[in-house]
Amino acid sequence: MADAIELKTAPADFRFPTTNQTRHCFTRYIEFHRSNCRCLAAKGEESNQCEKFAKYYRSLCPGEWIDKWNEQRENGTFPGPL
Numbered sequence: 001m002a003d004a005i006e007l008k009t010a011p012a013d014f015r016f017p018t019t020n021q022t023r024h025c026f027t028r029y030i031e032f033h034r035s036n037c038r039c040l041a042a043k044g045e046e047s048n049q050c051e052k053f054a055k056y057y058r059s060l061c062p063g064e065w066i067d068k069w070n071e072q073r074e075n076g077t078f079p080g081p082l
Contacts (some may be wrong), residue, residue: 010056021060027032029069030080 016024032053039050058066072078 007059008055010058025057025061025065026080028053028060029066030082032057033073033082 010024010028013024015027035053036050039053044047069078073082
């Protein structure tokens, strides 16, 4: 039998008090891509601690947005600060 997967959303963030989570999603995506390089450098590729940043934005953002932003990052046209 496969291991059960525990699903959680990102923790509450005082910067985003309203129910519209669009900005929260975008901010978590940027935080992951900014901090993930630093986290991986400090903790190593095998560390699961860096994965929490990915779980935050993946739980908040629609997959279509993530795909689009990933494509924009690859093309150098991403609108946010990385």
